[in-house]
Amino acid sequence: MDVRTICLGILTRGDATGYEIKKLFEDDGYEHFVEASFGSIYPALNRLTEEGYVSVREESQEKRPDRKVYSITPAGRTAFIASLLKPLPEDRHRSPFVFAMLFADLLPASRVSAMLDAYIQQAEEKLAHLNAHDSASKSSGERFVTGFGRTIYAATLEFLRTHRAEIEQEQAAQAAE
Amino acid sequence: MDVRTICLGILTRGDATGYEIKKLFEDDGYEHFVEASFGSIYPALNRLTEEGYVSVREESQEKRPDRKVYSITPAGRTAFIASLLKPLPEDRHRSPFVFAMLFADLLPASRVSAMLDAYIQQAEEKLAHLNAHDSASKSSGERFVTGFGRTIYAATLEFLRTHRAEIEQEQAAQAAE
DNA sequence: GTTTGCATGTAAACGGTTACATGATTGG
């Protein structure tokens, strides 16, 4: 899913600035599934404007920088929905952590434990973040996605806690050689 | 995790050609966590050779194209382990499916159901692929990773099956308006 | 007084994918 489509999607929920688009994603916990940086959002928004998929109005603010508030146009809405009707690209998961675990036997036991600790802590934080969100005032799609995220993180934590010993013990054996 | 590091990692398990590196990853089910295409593997291998992290020997074969078999050098092994001792980059998950579910209310009910069906089927296939693999003749790290994958796919399927109605019903309500 | 938040943008660099080129063999 490219940044263009992501921007259009968010704008179907209401007007927003480029800055807000980024914040919205982070606050709502969707950054677990889709990402975008400012360096890609701003150019995407400019291109969408040129193409007529969004419109802009500039707002001057006191004590704050000027902002450009974007609205999706009917053409943009149509294009967005069309993009969801096309076959979706497959998921991509890249996990340096999992890759590293593959080679646990080459690493010092302390490093493996540290990696596990860090990864577990991150998962806990992400889960807490998802739980912190009130499920009220959300569409069913949003509740579904939040629930999905919670399920994945919970399963991840459960697995890591019950199985970490299996690679940590291997380490102990190695070290004792 | 860049392709260079991935190649080095695989070569710690034994010599391989660029072609085999790709196949190994797919067969072992690691493509769920790390990806690499030929277009990135071959240049990576050439660069690693220049840098002295791997060595090559060319093998002429009858009835098959020539192959270049790569071996990791001591320097490569050291560099690989060093890369796993540095702080790991964070996981990246990009799921066009999850993104689309966020906007289920904008789509025809049939499309939402079709997306769910397709995603569930894919998860089933990936899970079956992981289960098909004998856990014998694997390092503890490999068993750990395979188990982790199984857990995630199982949790995914469980969630989707028990919660899909929540977004499909919304659709029904919309359609009835 | 430094960091954080608000706010937009550009440019270079990067890493990677896609498509293409080549070509023999085996299996369906």
Added chain:
DNA sequence: CCAATCATGTAACCGTTTACATGCAAAC
């Protein structure tokens, strides 16, 4: 006969990240 497997490689293209530039205000 066609598709798949084996096998390597290049080049164009793509989207994105990173770093930088700017600047004020509020919070700590």
